[in-house]
Amino acid sequence: MQNSILRTAAKKDLPAILQLQKLCYLSEAAIYNDDTIEPLTQTIEDLYRSFDNGELFLIAVCNDQITGSVRGVVKKSTGHINKLIVAPSFQNKGIGKQLMTAIETQLAPVNRYELFTGHKSEKNLYLYQKLNYTIYQTRKIHDGLSLVFLEKPGSPLC
Template sequence: MIKICKATKEDLPQILDLQYLAYQSEAEYLNNYNIPPLKQTLDELEEEFENKIILKAISDENKIIGSVRGNLQDNTVYIGKLMVHPDYRNRGLGSKLLLELENYFPKSRYELFTSTQSAHNIRLYEEVGYVAFDQRKVDDKLTFVYLEKQ
């Protein structure tokens, strides 16, 4: 049975390894391996750990197979780096991680973003109640869609 709980500082190297693995498919899809999740360092992740809640999903084999981060600012929880190990995708784990993170910040507004090209991600977010409210063009090839949940 998969367990979701708060990550510890000792988990961060394994979460970063998972991040590098999980975001390969996004980089391939975007044809851009220079995306921030693939460039983040352990020091940067440790800095995030100080001011964000980082959750982990643990398999029966005690392996971290999913993670998500969030922090509260002015009654909005900014959610980022939702990731699931490729071997565990399409089983509802991403939704469970999102919903568990929301439980840490009840009665808040939640916001996240993804590429407009990431139809699977957008569908996942919409299935758990997120609605698009903005789009921002990064460059000629990349536009982010911002979604919120009240």
């Protein structure tokens, strides 16, 4: 993993996370021919609000640079995972998988984990299915975009 360290993000990390998010989602915007997708229009105030409301932000750091991030929150015994991002030059090195494993561990115990991605996002779908997520719903957003919802069982306390 190129000596990346995973840790919980601090509030001071949010601007760098947002900058990386916007870089990482440019490829998604190109796939869907839509530069108005939420990860590109999200503001720093939105991230501060999510952070202050208890959303967990994990980051991967290499040489003092944030190279990846993922977020999650537990609602009604479900761990909702979102915004898995890895800097383009650090992709395909296991960082995404390690971030996913870490966020699942941090959100546990839960009955299940849930996430979503776009229907044309083949790399994302491949990774999530490799991590034992299964598709349970597809929701059409507009002609060019459907969201694919995936889930996997969690490890509840009882």
